[in-house]
Structure formats: structure tokens, C-alpha cells
Amino acid sequence: MDKPDKDKSGKSKPEENSVDRRSFIKAAAASGAALAAGAHSLSAQVSGGTAAGAAATEVIEIVSDRKHGSDFMMDVLKQMDFEFMTINTHSDSAGLQESVINYMGNVNPELITGLHEEVCVAMAHGYYKIEGKPLATLIYGSVGLQHASMAVYSAFCDRVPIFIMLGNQRHNPNSRSVQDAPAMVRDFTKWDDSPLSLEHFAQSAVRAYSVAMTTPTMPVVLSVDKKLQEMIIPKGEKLRIPKYTPNTPPAGDPNAVRELAKMLVDAELPVLGVERAARSQAGLEYIIELAELLQAGVVDTIQRMNFPSRHPLLQEPSIFGEADMVLALEMPMLSHSRLKEGAKLASISGFDLFTRSNYWHFGDYQEPDFSIAADAEATLPLLIEEVRQQMSRSKRSAVRARGAKFAEINKQNRERDKAFAANGWNDSPLNTARVAAELWEQIKNKDWSLVSRSDGMSDWAWKLWDFNKYYHHIGQSGSVGVGYSNPASVGAALANRKHGRLSINLQNDGDFMFLPSTLWTAAHHKIPMLTVMHNNRAYNQEIMLISRMAALRDRDVSRCTIGSVIDNPNIDFAQMARSMGWYAEGPIEHPSELAPAMKRAIAAVESGQPALLDTVTHPN
Amino acid sequence: MYLIKKSQLVCSRIIIALMFLVGAQSVHAQTTAEERGKQDFVTYMCYGCHGFTGQGGQTDVAPRINVDVHTAESMAAYARNPGGRMPPYHTEAQIPDQALRDIYAYLKSLPPSPAWEDIPLLND
Numbered sequence: 001m002d003k004p005d006k007d008k009s010g011k012s013k014p015e016e017n018s019v020d021r022r023s024f025i026k027a028a029a030a031s032g033a034a035l036a037a038g039a040h041s042l043s044a045q046v047s048g049g050t051a052a053g054a055a056a057t058e059v060i061e062i063v064s065d066r067k068h069g070s071d072f073m074m075d076v077l078k079q080m081d082f083e084f085m086t087i088n089t090h091s092d093s094a095g096l097q098e099s100v101i102n103y104m105g106n107v108n109p110e111l112i113t114g115l116h117e118e119v120c121v122a123m124a125h126g127y128y129k130i131e132g133k134p135l136a137t138l139i140y141g142s143v144g145l146q147h148a149s150m151a152v153y154s155a156f157c158d159r160v161p162i163f164i165m166l167g168n169q170r171h172n173p174n175s176r177s178v179q180d181a182p183a184m185v186r187d188f189t190k191w192d193d194s195p196l197s198l199e200h201f202a203q204s205a206v207r208a209y210s211v212a213m214t215t216p217t218m219p220v221v222l223s224v225d226k227k228l229q230e231m232i233i234p235k236g237e238k239l240r241i242p243k244y245t246p247n248t249p250p251a252g253d254p255n256a257v258r259e260l261a262k263m264l265v266d267a268e269l270p271v272l273g274v275e276r277a278a279r280s281q282a283g284l285e286y287i288i289e290l291a292e293l294l295q296a297g298v299v300d301t302i303q304r305m306n307f308p309s310r311h312p313l314l315q316e317p318s319i320f321g322e323a324d325m326v327l328a329l330e331m332p333m334l335s336h337s338r339l340k341e342g343a344k345l346a347s348i349s350g351f352d353l354f355t356r357s358n359y360w361h362f363g364d365y366q367e368p369d370f371s372i373a374a375d376a377e378a379t380l381p382l383l384i385e386e387v388r389q390q391m392s393r394s395k396r397s398a399v400r401a402r403g404a405k406f407a408e409i410n411k412q413n414r415e416r417d418k419a420f421a422a423n424g425w426n427d428s429p430l431n432t433a434r435v436a437a438e439l440w441e442q443i444k445n446k447d448w449s450l451v452s453r454s455d456g457m458s459d460w461a462w463k464l465w466d467f468n469k470y471y472h473h474i475g476q477s478g479s480v481g482v483g484y485s486n487p488a489s490v491g492a493a494l495a496n497r498k499h500g501r502l503s504i505n506l507q508n509d510g511d512f513m514f515l516p517s518t519l520w521t522a523a524h525h526k527i528p529m530l531t532v533m534h535n536n537r538a539y540n541q542e543i544m545l546i547s548r549m550a551a552l553r554d555r556d557v558s559r560c561t562i563g564s565v566i567d568n569p570n571i572d573f574a575q576m577a578r579s580m581g582w583y584a585e586g587p588i589e590h591p592s593e594l595a596p597a598m599k600r601a602i603a604a605v606e607s608g609q610p611a612l613l614d615t616v617t618h619p620n
Numbered sequence: 621m622y623l624i625k626k627s628q629l630v631c632s633r634i635i636i637a638l639m640f641l642v643g644a645q646s647v648h649a650q651t652t653a654e655e656r657g658k659q660d661f662v663t664y665m666c667y668g669c670h671g672f673t674g675q676g677g678q679t680d681v682a683p684r685i686n687v688d689v690h691t692a693e694s695m696a697a698y699a700r701n702p703g704g705r706m707p708p709y710h711t712e713a714q715i716p717d718q719a720l721r722d723i724y725a726y727l728k729s730l731p732p733s734p735a736w737e738d739i740p741l742l743n744d
Binding site: 415418419420421422423424425426427429431434437438440441444458464540543544547548549550551552554555556557558560561618619620 | 663664665667668669671672673675676677681682684686687707708709710711713714715733734735736739741742744
């Protein structure tokens with residue numbers, strides 16, 4: 001761990017601290033290699049589910065000279081190798097924040113300033129979707145968590161692990177203290193604790209991380225008392241940090257997988273339904289391999305980057321009604337009722353391994369004919385091998401015909417979409433398909449990543465762009481809550497930054513206005529990204545719904561914009577972005593303006609600046 | 621003197637009022653069915669699902685209606701009693717017949733969109 005020897009004023013730090021630091025660095029250096037190995041193994045596990053015998057971190061025993069409680073907490077967090085910690089500063093985490101700054105040197109984790117707690121958590125959500133590992137976030141236990149709760153719920157629904165730390169003050173209560181801080185999000189988190197001692201903190205922090213990262217992955221919460229953070233650890237006290245050993249994700253029972261393979265091989269028209277099936281590039285490649293081996297159709301709800309957007313086996317959901325065998329991969333809401341009479345439905349999902357009762361994010365009971373409670377990505381290598389073994393040579397020849405049938409359906413669907421895209425091509429306000437197509441022309445030869453909700457801009461990016469790498473899109477919010485996309489896109493762009501990828505955010509105006517301060521965070525931390533507004537000056541879906549309601553009631557539809565439009569005054573998004581340090585242009589209303597503006601904005605992004613284009617669009 | 625002035629004033633007012641009426645009729649006459657239809661397309665919320673030029677929403681939300689609209693009568697009949705997901709505009713109070721005719725004129729007036737095969741950006 002590299003730490004500064006001098007503070008910002010240039011003064012040397014007190015000698016006793018230096019001694020203390022050196023003694024710790026020794027221990028940390030000894031564990032460094034193991035830590036790196038552990039991180040690598042974790043990555044291998046997550047991507048491939050192959051981690052038997054993975055090296056784990058070593059036990060670190062610290063002999064304290066002069067150390068504060070929050071310094072020790074940082075020692076504990078080192079194992080998790082958090083690259084960043086999002087924070088909305090507050091009084092009850094002053095000890096922790098100061099330790100990140102001075103004890104850790106603001107490195108691993110580096111503090112990322114959010115101007116709203118929902119920004120902090122949603123950024124962590126987006127970051128995980130790209131990086132495959134969680135961020136830590138530090139927010140106020142009472143008022144801060146209430147702000148953050150919506151983003152916590154989204155992460156829960158989307159199976160995204162976030163390591164949430166809450167500052168709280170129970171030993172010396174004030175008017176903002178809370179008796180059981182994590183309680184308000186307990187219905188939509190996987191585990192929480194409020195440690196009473198430093199060793200308790202160490203135990204619970206490692207446990208929380210392990211629980212969060214074991215599929216089904218989810219947010220966890222630690223409430224950290226102010227007194228515990230600020231206490232001085234008595235000289236000579238030994239504190240133990242438990243080692244963290246990543247769990248191998250749960251794979252399906254081999255006998256059950258064999259039986260499932262037989263069902264797939266025997267099917268006449270098998271279809272794979274994929275939702276949160278791929279957690280990594282490896283997962284994406286497994287799904288491609290299985291689909292191609294079977295020549296099965298694939299229906300993707302694009303909650304993750306599961307399958308290439310231009311793969312000929314990609315189908316639309318209506319194909320479920322034609323299949324005689326459907327395998328749902330991490331798609332627990334695919335109900336049997338969508339299949340034709342007599343068709344079989346099988347499932348591989350970790351959903352039943354952990355869920356909660358109060359918030360009904362599960363929909364109808366699936367009623368599968370065959371079900372394996374396991375992680376889909378970890379099970380796919382076994383399933384692929386079984387299918388390969390059971391496929392006879394004659395069978396392989398026979399499945400080619402159905403592959404050709406799926407490819408023809410795919411071709412027709414794509415041509416229909418393009419015909420739809422062309423309609424209103426030269427319109428002003430802008431056709432959203434035109435915006436997506438113009439943008440694709442500018443980015444298709446770059447290393448790009450769509451960091452917003454993948455159904456943004458009326459799905460046109462998904463329909464027109466060539467998505468084929470895991471980081472090409474980050475899926476949806478999980479909760480369908482408004483306000484997710486803006487901060488999640490900045491979190492994903494933060495993860496993309498070190499990879500040099502061009503991060504693209506197709507941003508709805510209504511969603512944007514929930515947390516506009518996110519722009520400042522992106523500019524302040526020099527997170528390059530291009531935001532293109534889908535500015536239809538309304539919550540248009542609601543306008544459609546309310547108009548329909550009025551029509552069905554034989555009432556006045558002409559008044560149904562009340563409460564749902566965002567005009568009068570029109571919001572000047574470009575001006576807002578410029579005020580917070582972004583390059584920005586707009587409003588852009590004519591299609592001829594698009595390509596030149598996109599070129600200029602991408603040049604700004606490639607120079608390291610975030611950029612926004614305010615494109616005024618059709619409603620959809 | 622006073623009476624003459626008063627009668628002159630009354631006459632003036634009548635003349636001005638008549639001028640306004642004639643003017644208003646002229647303005648109405650100058651507004652084409654296409655222009656009124658464009659406004660009605662927004663007023664009666666058609667744009668919410670079908671877009672400002674009837675080009676359609678997402679493929680599974682609302683169809684394009686700026687092509688293949690057979691007659692004003694068939695379009696009006698469909699709006700009054702639609703099938704599928706479109707909500708019904710049963711009554712004159714919800715949308716007048718004249719507005720439906722004007723919307724039809726507006727949709728017919730729109731220039732055709734290019735074919736996707738002729739758009740390089742849709743052929744990569």
C-alpha cells in the first residue's frame with residue numbers, strides 16, 4: 001500500500017504514526033501477493049465458476065501502536081480491494097472518511113463524491129455491471145439511507161452486490177441517531193449487521209462481502225458506530241482480521257444437468273430464455289455455445305449482456321409460444337402460461353436460493369416442469385458438455401434445419417425493424433431510430449460501451465447496434481424505478497475509464513431530472529462519457545396510459561398531459577451540463593445537425609471530458 | 621351634438637365588430653385542413669403513441685399510421701371503434717368528426733419516408 005509521507009501542507013506526519021505505518025506496511029506487504037492472487041481467483045470464479053482450491057487471503061494479525069478504530073476498519077477493507085468508495089459526506093462517518101483520506105492516502109478506495117445518497121448507491125450499481133466487483137459506499141445511517149433506499153432496492157432486484165456502510169451514533173445519541181439503521185432496507189438487502197466492537201466489525205465486514213458476492217449477489221449493509229470509528233486502539237492490542245475465501249458459485253447437480261441435457265437434445269424446437277444468465281464475458285460465450293450446439297432460438301430480456309444482438313438465433317418473445325421445450329436461464333418470471341399446450345419448461349436459477357417476502361418483485365409462480373436451483377453461468381459448462389455428449393451425429397445434422405429456420409425469422413424481424421426505423425427518418429423533432437443510427441455510425445469502430453438502461457431510446461440501440469461483448473451494455477435497473485439511469489451510467493463509465501472505453505449514455509429526460517447533480521460528480525472526477533438526451537419533454541409512457549384510461553372511460557383525452565409533461569419551460573439540458581463542467585450542445589432538433597454534433601462531442605469525451613447532446617425527439 | 625356623436629359611436633362599434641367577424645372567418649378559411657389536423661393530432665393525444673408524424677412508436681406499442689390510410693371514413697370508423705390495444709374515441713365530445721377528417725388530411729399530406737434500403741445508416 002503506497003501512502004503519502006506528507007500531508008497536503010507538506011508537513012511530515014508525526015513520527016509515531018510513521019512507525020506505526022511502517023509496522024503495518026510490513027504485514028500488508030506480506031499479504032499483498034496473496035491478496036492479488038485472491039482477487040484473481042475471485043475473478044476466475046465469478047467468470048468461470050472454476051475456483052476449487054483458489055488461493056485465499058492470509059490471516060493478518062495487527063499489533064497496534066497507535067491506531068484509530070477507523071484505521072483498523074480500512075485494514076479490514078483492504079482484503080476486498082475496493083477501487084472506489086462513493087460518499088455523501090456526513091458527520092457520523094468523519095472517522096472513516098478521514099481514514100480513507102489520510103490513512104489510505106485516498107487510494108483503494110478512492111473517494112467519489114456524490115451529492116445525493118441515491119447517486120452514491122446507483123453509481124455502485126452501474127460500476128458492478130461493468131467491473132464485476134462491488135464498490136463500497138459510505139452514507140449517513142438515518143437521513144442518508146432514506147435518500148439511498150430506492151437505489152438499494154434497484155440493486156436488490158437486479159442482483160447487484162454493493163457494500164454499504166452507514167455512519168451512525170448510538171453510543172452518544174443525537175437527534176439523527178437510529179436504533180437499527182439497516183432495518184429500513186432489510187426487506188431488500190441480503191444481510192446486515194451493526195458491529196459492537198472492532199473485531200466484530202472485522203468478522204461482519206468479511207462475512208458481508210462474502211454473502212454479497214455469493215450468487216444470488218445482492219447489497220449488504222454494515223452500520224458503523226461513530227464511537228467505534230473514533231476510538232483509539234489501546235497500545236499492544238491484537239486484532240484479528242479473518243481471511244476471505246470466495247465461494248464457488250452453486251452449480252447444478254450433475255445428474256440433474258444430464259437429465260436436462262436429454263430434454264434439450266430430444267426437443268423438436270428448443271428455445272433458451274435468458275435474463276440475468278451471464279455475469280461475465282465467459283457467461284455470454286457459454287450461452288452462445290449452448291445455443292449454437294442445439295441450434296436453439298434465444299430470447300433475451302437484456303437484463304444482462306447475455307447474447308449478441310445480431311446473432312441469427314436471437315428471437316422475439318413470441319417464439320416461446322411455438323417452442324416445445326423452453327429453458328429459462330436466470331429468468332424466474334417466465335411463466336408456463338406463455339408456452340403452448342404440452343410444451344416443457346425447465347429452469348436454472350438461483351432465485352429460490354435467496355429472496356425476500358415484502359416487495360413482490362417475483363411475479364407469477366413459474367411452475368416449471370424441471371428445475372435446478374443453481375447459478376446458471378456456473379452450471380452452463382456442465383450442461384454444454386452433457387449436450388455435446390448426447391448429441392449424435394445424425395442429430396447434429398438434423399438441428400441445422402431448425403437453425404436455418406430461426407435465422408430466417410431473425411432476418412425478417414431485423415428488416416421489419418429497419419423499415420420501422422426509416423419511417424419519419426427526416427423528422428423534426430428527431431426520430432429516435434435516427435439518433436441511434438447516427439450515433440452508431442460514429443462509434444462502431446471504437447471500443448464502446450452502452451452504460452445506460454439498454455432499452456433506452458425506445459430500444460433502437462439494441463435493434464440497430466452490434467452488441468457482442470459483455471461490456472457492450474449493462475442491462476436494466478432491475479426495479480424499473482425512474483432515476484436510476486443517470487447515476488448508474490456514471491458509475492459504469494467510471495469502471496470503463498481505466499479500460500479506455502467510450503461510454504455512451506442514452507438518457508431519458510424524466511429520469512435525468514431525478515438526480516441532475518450526477519453531472520457534477522462525473523465532471524469533478526473526470527469521468528469521460530457521452531450522454532445523448534432522449535428529450536421528449538414528458539413522461540410519455542404515462543401520457544399514453546392516462547390517455548388510454550380517459551378514452552376507455554369516454555372522457556376528455558385532450559387534457560391528459562396534465563401531470564406528465566415536462567415543458568413550459570423547456571429544460572435546457574445543455575446549459576445545465578455546461579454549468580457543471582460538461583461539454584454540451586443543444587437543443588438539437590434537426591437530423592442534419594446530429595452527425596457534426598456527435599463528432600464534436602466524442603472528440604471532447606476522448607480528450608477526457610464528459611459531454612452531453614440535448615436531442616429533442618419524438619415521444620417514443 | 622351629443623346625440624349625433626353617440627349614434628356615430630354605436631355605428632363605429634358595429635362596424636368594428638363586423639370587421640372582426642369577417643376577419644376571423646378569413647383566418648379560419650386560411651387555416652388548411654392539414655394545419656388543423658396537425659394541431660388536432662397533438663390536442664387529441666394521437667402523438668403520444670404514434671409520434672408527431674404518425675410514424676409509429678416502438679414496434680409493439682403503436683403502428684405507423686402515416687401510410688396506407690385508405691379513406692377518411694375508414695380511419696374515423698376505426699378511431700371510434702378500434703381493435704387491439706388502441707383505446708376507443710367513441711364520442712364527438714372526445715374528438716369531433718371534423719377533427720378526424722382534418723387529421724386524415726394531415727396524415728395524407730406528409731411526405732413519404734425513404735425506404736430503409738436507401739438509407740446507408742440502416743445498411744451497415
